Amino acid sequence: MADSIAFTSDRTLWHRIGRIGIYTLLAVFAFYYIMPLIVIVSTSMKDLDEIRTGHLLSLPAQINLDAWTFAWSEACIGVTCTGLKPYFWNSLAMAVPAVLISIMLGAITGYALTKFRFRGANVIFAMILFGCFIPFQVILLPMATSLGYLGVANTIPGLVLVHVVYGLPFTTLFFRNYYVNIPDDLVKAATIDGAGFFTIFWKIMLPLSLPIIVVTIIWQFTQIWNDFLFGASFTSGGNQPVTVALNNLVNTTTGVKRYNVDMAAALMTAAPTLLVYIFAGRYFVRGLTAGAVKG
Amino acid sequence: MASLNIRNVKKAFGPMEVLKGIDLDLDDGEFLVLLGPSGCGKSTLLNMIAGLDSITSGEITIDERVLNNVHPKDRDIAMVFQSYALYPNMTVGRNIGFGLEMRKVAKAERDQKVQDAARMLQIDHLLDRKPAQLSGGQRQRVAMGRALVRDPKIFLFDEPLSNLDAKLRVEMRTEIKKLHQRLGTTMVYVTHDQIEAMTLASRIAIMKDGIVQQFAPPQEVYEKPANMYVAGFVGAPAMNFIPATLVAENGKLGVSMQRTAKGNRSDVFLALNDERKELADWVGRELVLGIRPESVTHKSEAELNGTRNLQHFDCQVDVLEPTGADTLTYIELGGREVIARVNPHNTSNPGETMDFMVDMDKASLFDPKTEQRI
Amino acid sequence: MDTNNQNAVKGVGDWFRWHLSKFVVAPSFLMILFFVYGFILWTGYMSFTKSKMLPIYNFEGILQYVKLWKQPTWLASFENLFVFGSLFIAVAIAFGCILAIFLDQKIRGEGALRTIYLYPMAISFIVTGTAWKWILNPGSGIEKLVQSFGFENFEFDWLVDPDYAVYTLVIAAVWQASGFVMALFLAALRGVDGEIIKAAQLDGASISRIYMVIILPTLRPVFLSSFVILTHMAIKSFDLVVALTGGGPGNASWLPANFMFEMTFRRNQIGQGAASAMIMLATVLAIIVPYLYSELREKKHG
Numbered sequence: 001m002a003d004s005i006a007f008t009s010d011r012t013l014w015h016r017i018g019r020i021g022i023y024t025l026l027a028v029f030a031f032y033y034i035m036p037l038i039v040i041v042s043t044s045m046k047d048l049d050e051i052r053t054g055h056l057l058s059l060p061a062q063i064n065l066d067a068w069t070f071a072w073s074e075a076c077i078g079v080t081c082t083g084l085k086p087y088f089w090n091s092l093a094m095a096v097p098a099v100l101i102s103i104m105l106g107a108i109t110g111y112a113l114t115k116f117r118f119r120g121a122n123v124i125f126a127m128i129l130f131g132c133f134i135p136f137q138v139i140l141l142p143m144a145t146s147l148g149y150l151g152v153a154n155t156i157p158g159l160v161l162v163h164v165v166y167g168l169p170f171t172t173l174f175f176r177n178y179y180v181n182i183p184d185d186l187v188k189a190a191t192i193d194g195a196g197f198f199t200i201f202w203k204i205m206l207p208l209s210l211p212i213i214v215v216t217i218i219w220q221f222t223q224i225w226n227d228f229l230f231g232a233s234f235t236s237g238g239n240q241p242v243t244v245a246l247n248n249l250v251n252t253t254t255g256v257k258r259y260n261v262d263m264a265a266a267l268m269t270a271a272p273t274l275l276v277y278i279f280a281g282r283y284f285v286r287g288l289t290a291g292a293v294k295g
Numbered sequence: 296m297a298s299l300n301i302r303n304v305k306k307a308f309g310p311m312e313v314l315k316g317i318d319l320d321l322d323d324g325e326f327l328v329l330l331g332p333s334g335c336g337k338s339t340l341l342n343m344i345a346g347l348d349s350i351t352s353g354e355i356t357i358d359e360r361v362l363n364n365v366h367p368k369d370r371d372i373a374m375v376f377q378s379y380a381l382y383p384n385m386t387v388g389r390n391i392g393f394g395l396e397m398r399k400v401a402k403a404e405r406d407q408k409v410q411d412a413a414r415m416l417q418i419d420h421l422l423d424r425k426p427a428q429l430s431g432g433q434r435q436r437v438a439m440g441r442a443l444v445r446d447p448k449i450f451l452f453d454e455p456l457s458n459l460d461a462k463l464r465v466e467m468r469t470e471i472k473k474l475h476q477r478l479g480t481t482m483v484y485v486t487h488d489q490i491e492a493m494t495l496a497s498r499i500a501i502m503k504d505g506i507v508q509q510f511a512p513p514q515e516v517y518e519k520p521a522n523m524y525v526a527g528f529v530g531a532p533a534m535n536f537i538p539a540t541l542v543a544e545n546g547k548l549g550v551s552m553q554r555t556a557k558g559n560r561s562d563v564f565l566a567l568n569d570e571r572k573e574l575a576d577w578v579g580r581e582l583v584l585g586i587r588p589e590s591v592t593h594k595s596e597a598e599l600n601g602t603r604n605l606q607h608f609d610c611q612v613d614v615l616e617p618t619g620a621d622t623l624t625y626i627e628l629g630g631r632e633v634i635a636r637v638n639p640h641n642t643s644n645p646g647e648t649m650d651f652m653v654d655m656d657k658a659s660l661f662d663p664k665t666e667q668r669i
Numbered sequence: 670m671d672t673n674n675q676n677a678v679k680g681v682g683d684w685f686r687w688h689l690s691k692f693v694v695a696p697s698f699l700m701i702l703f704f705v706y707g708f709i710l711w712t713g714y715m716s717f718t719k720s721k722m723l724p725i726y727n728f729e730g731i732l733q734y735v736k737l738w739k740q741p742t743w744l745a746s747f748e749n750l751f752v753f754g755s756l757f758i759a760v761a762i763a764f765g766c767i768l769a770i771f772l773d774q775k776i777r778g779e780g781a782l783r784t785i786y787l788y789p790m791a792i793s794f795i796v797t798g799t800a801w802k803w804i805l806n807p808g809s810g811i812e813k814l815v816q817s818f819g820f821e822n823f824e825f826d827w828l829v830d831p832d833y834a835v836y837t838l839v840i841a842a843v844w845q846a847s848g849f850v851m852a853l854f855l856a857a858l859r860g861v862d863g864e865i866i867k868a869a870q871l872d873g874a875s876i877s878r879i880y881m882v883i884i885l886p887t888l889r890p891v892f893l894s895s896f897v898i899l900t901h902m903a904i905k906s907f908d909l910v911v912a913l914t915g916g917g918p919g920n921a922s923w924l925p926a927n928f929m930f931e932m933t934f935r936r937n938q939i940g941q942g943a944a945s946a947m948i949m950l951a952t953v954l955a956i957i958v959p960y961l962y963s964e965l966r967e968k969k970h971g
Contacts, residue, residue: 055814057814112691117690183380
């Protein structure tokens with residue numbers, strides 16, 4: 001559409017003013033969005049004196065990463081002073097298996113629901129899809145009780161289970177919508193060629209699924225890494241994910257308030273998903289729109 | 296090499312009956328074409344032969360072995376799909392060999408068979424490409440190669456040419472015909488294109504609303520259509536249907552209908568050369584005369600003296616449509632538009648009256664109520 | 670394809686083959702059945718009991734709901750949700766729509782700008798809250814910045830003002846989500862049929878008129894889906910409040926999700942927590958169900 005709205009009318013003065021106005025407004029918005037990131041990065045590199053004497057947008061006199069090392073390995077979170085490091089690994093140990101399991105389940109479920117449809121397949125899909133819409137507050141309490149029964153309360157495997165279960169509606173949605181557009185004839189041909197249910201899945205469907213696998217990995221990883229509610233509800237102490245630890249670190253009131261450490265910790269917490277966004281932004285956006293518009 | 300028997304086969308999706316009792320018996324080496332409009336159940340029947348759809352009741356056998364409960368892969372059939380259904384992630388070679396791979400054929404033997412099939416279809420230079428890199432015609436050949444390599448008892452084709460452009464379609468049609476002549480394997484071919492059906496089939500089964508309307512060799516379907524539906528579906532331009540009355544004149548049976556000639560409306564009588572007793576019941580009653588355009592031509596004295604039952608009449612010309620070989624001449628008979636195929640050198644101008652000749656040996660008579668052949 | 674063939678049952682192996690698809694779907698479906706539907710019923714039941722620190726399973730009727738709607742903190746949370754939600758949704762859609770339209774004017778550096786507008790969506794609400802808490806903090810943030818420019822009397826202390834804390838949530842939430850709305854609108858704008866616009870230009874319509882009369886109305890579905898998504902986000906908002914205001918000052922900026930969490934895990938009022946969770950579910954469904962219904966109906970007719 002950009003082509004056709006090309007202001008084909010003559011390049012008048014007003015038009016030029018309009019262009020300047022558009023660019024100015026876009027720049028102002030860009031500042032609104034980028035400013036917090038600049039503030040986080042620059043504050044994390046200042047020492048406490050610089051923070052006290054300078055202001056929000058003043059730049060650090062020199063690049064000083066003391067706050068980073070402190071946030072990573074020394075800062076106090078509640079009463080333990082281990083830095084973010086162990087919590088960061090907790091998040092990774094939680095996110096990687098949860099992403100993989102929920103994607104495998106979603107892929108095979110989406111495949112079965114589209115390519116080997118049985119009576120009621122659509123109803124089952126609709127019922128699974130409903131899981132995308134519920135506010136999680138409505139399952140917190142039974143989940144806390146159930147994790148206790150299962151013996152995984154306050155553990156990483158417990159969080160993996162939670163994220164697999166509540167990620168499943170999204171992964172199933174993604175794969176189902178992708179597989180719906182792969183022609184049924186492919187499955188028929190493979191059936192006649194002698195391939196069974198799982199052979200068709202492994203040898204034909206999965207190799208065709210690369211784009212949607214990437215989209216789903218990014219979506220699930222972002223969701224799980226950024227989660228706070230489940231982490232805060234089902235874990236405590238040393239088993240918390242990094243988002244919960246960050247919040248505790250910021251709100252720990254013992255000693256001097258070290259804002260530079262807060263910002264360094266925030267940056268570390270945001271780093272994995274930000275990197276994913278920067279390197280695979282295209283897939284990230286596709287996941288957002290697919291998950292949000294259709295979900 | 297196999298015979299195929301379909302006995303009283305029915306298919307229902309819930310309360311909807313899609314196939315209402317199909318009976319077809321096919322000898323070894325035959326080429327059956329299932330012809331019909333979309334939704335007539337022809338693809339469902341093919342899928343049932345393949346084992347991709349279940350059989351609600353009835354029986355399908357190959358070489359007298361009942362297949363109802365046999366998995367597709369154990370039926371010894373191969374199928375070519377309209378969309379080709381090539382595996383996009385595999386090379387052409389692996390696509391063709393996939394069926395053998397699944398049947399655990401040794402690699403060396405598999406490669407040899409893939410090579411042979413590819414050479415037969417002239418795609419041996421494409422074996423390392425992916426389907427996305429091929430043209431439509433090449434994909435079609437790969438799909439056929441995949442069926443060929445398996446050396447099955449029966450080949451199934453599901454509208455294999457409808458995704459090709461007109462020129463390629465004719466080419467591939469000939470290719471399939473050659474293939475059948477060379478292999479002599481039984482083939483079942485689904486299409487809605489009557490020309491494909493006529494050119495390829497040893498027998499055509501014309502289907503409509505889940506019922507086989509006629510099951511016969513192409514020429515018989517063309518010359519002696521079982522009902523008005525078949526008559527109208529096969530042949531282009533379609534058969535002319537003319538409301539007429541059966542009358543006896545001078546002891547001869549014939550049909551009578553109105554036409555305009557030289558500005559006057561009057562009846563014309565066309566004598567039939569039909570001695571069947573049943574016809575006597577129809578005297579004085581309305582029926583439908585079915586006559587193909589090529590059986591209505593300009594009057595030729597030389598031919599009239601031959602042995603065929605040629606009748607002639609004059610009629611006003613309405614419209615001319617030259618096609619090169621013939622000129623389609625539109626006239627009005629019995630209140631209906633009728634097309635005659637006239638040699639371009641014998642045409643008259645619109646509005647003029649011209650002498651026509653009808654080959655009544657080729658005429659069909661239909662009951663206007665049941666639309667069945669009389 | 671139809672593998673649901675009753676005729677074909679012949680021995681256990683065949684039966685298994687025909688039903689394989691169901692076996693494969695079963696684990697996922699049972700998990701959802703238990704962890705979503707079962708848990709909703711469980712929470713629903715709990716909201717009809719007098720559970721306090723531990724669940725009690727004696728049915729007590731709508732007692733908890735009556736109590737809930739008399740609690741000032743719940744009423745305040747719900748009111749906050751209304752204020753926060755409507756502002757957040759309106760501003761995010763306005764920003765997103767304007768940005769998308771402006772970005773669609775053959776802008777140099779569009780790719781970079783898009784990246785900048787959208788990156789907050791990749792970040793955890795906890796990080797967002799931490800950053801904005803620092804920026805909005807009167808002693809260190811914007812207030813100090815403006816004062817250092819020479820405006821000594823400038824005040825900007827919404828974060829610590831009970832009447833205004835809820836608006837800081839709007840600022841941070843809009844920052845996080847409006848880029849995403851922009852992406853939705855931009856995708857839709859790129860899909861508008863260029864011929865319509867050419868025809869309108871030939872008819873002599875000005876650019877602004879073309880947008881108002883032709884393009885924006887065709888974007889109605891995007892407005893609707895943005896509205897639904899943002900509403901969903903607003904009702905679920907929890908982390909941002911925890912990180913930005915901590916619900917404070919006092920509990921002036923609590924949202925229902927915070928109320929639920931506090932009651933359930935901190936104040937031993939499980940029954941109240943369950944009742945508030947059910948109200949949240951009902952609110953979400955009240956928005957989502959009509960939306961999905963109209964979407965599905967449109968698909969069937971289209």
